[in-house]
Amino acid sequence: MSEIITVKNLYKQYNYYEKEAGLKNSFKGLFTRKKLVREAVKDISFQVKEGEVVGFLGANGAGKTTTLKMLSGILYPTAGEISVMGYRPSERKKNFKRQFSIVMGQKNQLWWDLPASESLELNRCIYEIDRKDFDEMVDYLTELLEVKELLNVQVRRLSLGERMKMELIASLIYRPKVLFLDEPTIGLDIISQKNIQDFIREYNKEFKTTVILTSHYMNDIEKLCRRTIIMNHGSIVYDGELKEVNGIFGDDKLLKFQLDSDIPLDTIAQYGRIIKHENMNFTLQVGKDEVKACAVKLLQDLPVNDFNVEDIPVEEGITLLYKKEEV
Numbered sequence: 001m002s003e004i005i006t007v008k009n010l011y012k013q014y015n016y017y018e019k020e021a022g023l024k025n026s027f028k029g030l031f032t033r034k035k036l037v038r039e040a041v042k043d044i045s046f047q048v049k050e051g052e053v054v055g056f057l058g059a060n061g062a063g064k065t066t067t068l069k070m071l072s073g074i075l076y077p078t079a080g081e082i083s084v085m086g087y088r089p090s091e092r093k094k095n096f097k098r099q100f101s102i103v104m105g106q107k108n109q110l111w112w113d114l115p116a117s118e119s120l121e122l123n124r125c126i127y128e129i130d131r132k133d134f135d136e137m138v139d140y141l142t143e144l145l146e147v148k149e150l151l152n153v154q155v156r157r158l159s160l161g162e163r164m165k166m167e168l169i170a171s172l173i174y175r176p177k178v179l180f181l182d183e184p185t186i187g188l189d190i191i192s193q194k195n196i197q198d199f200i201r202e203y204n205k206e207f208k209t210t211v212i213l214t215s216h217y218m219n220d221i222e223k224l225c226r227r228t229i230i231m232n233h234g235s236i237v238y239d240g241e242l243k244e245v246n247g248i249f250g251d252d253k254l255l256k257f258q259l260d261s262d263i264p265l266d267t268i269a270q271y272g273r274i275i276k277h278e279n280m281n282f283t284l285q286v287g288k289d290e291v292k293a294c295a296v297k298l299l300q301d302l303p304v305n306d307f308n309v310e311d312i313p314v315e316e317g318i319t320l321l322y323k324k325e326e327v
């Protein structure tokens with residue numbers, strides 16, 4: 001399949017001003033303001049094929065939302081190239097806007113005081129959707145998401161999960177080719193989270209829509225995406241399958257052990273890279289070839305209580321990635 005999204009050397013820099021607390025400082029700030037720069041996205045490049053579902057993972061502030069906002073034309077890039085369906089999103093052409101949709105788990109597009117059906121009707125007019133197509137699509141989506149009977153309930157009276165389902169319906173009734181989902185399961189309980197995951201999977205199968213999804217929940221990415229892009233401090237630190245994420249650590253292993261008495265950290269650091277320590281419990285990262293020698297030495301030298309050698313689990317791999325500037 002061909003590429004539908006191409007991103008080349010994309011940067012986003014936010015310029016803002018320091019605001020000090022207090023009335024006096026606010027007044028002072030009118031004349032002398034300290035300019036600050038935040039490099040939210042730093043030289044990222046990737047491509048997405050038509051029909052692909054790609055998951056963006058990253059700690060808070062990694063640059064996921066900024067990237068999605070640039071892909072959808074909400075934000076102007078500082079530098080770099082973006083092509084989505086052949087359009088440059090920042091030009092905000094009408095035909096581009098008709099073919100993609102963005103849903104943000106933390107923002108609403110539905111009118112709070114009206115039932116969802118009215119917001120859907122408004123979208124029908126904006127996107128000039130044929131009545132028959134619209135009715136069919138609303139039927140299909142409300143059935144799949146099991147919210148048909150809630151269409152005429154005021155949005156403010158819906159639960160968080162029900163509201164997210166309505167948001168998804170509102171963003172899909174015009175059958176966009178590309179869908180950006182920014183944390184669609186945030187704050188949802190496990191069942192609602194699974195409902196949304198099942199829906200996205202089913203919808204992608206049916207319509208071959210290209211989906212880029214950001215989430216803090218690895219579970220969302222695991223369930224929905226073959227490919228994961230992991231961001232850290234504005235850069236892409238991994239692009240590939242989630243389960244292969246540990247490949248970038250080579251054949252490293254984790255030595256986990258508990259000590260009987262206090263030992264200085266710099267002594268322990270001589271045996272391997274300290275990944276985690278809590279009270280007397282330690283996790284060291286050690287190269288596969290050094291594991292045996294390191295384990296023997298550790299058991300000989302230190303008052304070790306409990307001891308284990310493990311592969312790096314995916315979660316730990318991701319945590320390590322989040323902590324690293326570059327891999």
Ligand SMILES: Nc1ncnc2c1ncn2[C@@H]1O[C@H](COP(=O)(O)OP(=O)(O)OP(=O)(O)O)[C@@H](O)[C@H]1O
Pocket residue numbers: 014015016038039040058059060061062063064065066067
């Ligand atoms: N309007 C803004 N002005 C200044 N800095 C901003 C602005 N918006 C975002 N940032 C900064 O840019 C960085 C990236 O933010 P972004 O929202 O893209 O991260 P994220 O990966 O989506 O994080 P989260 O998971 O917390 O939503 C952060 O350091 C954030 O503080």
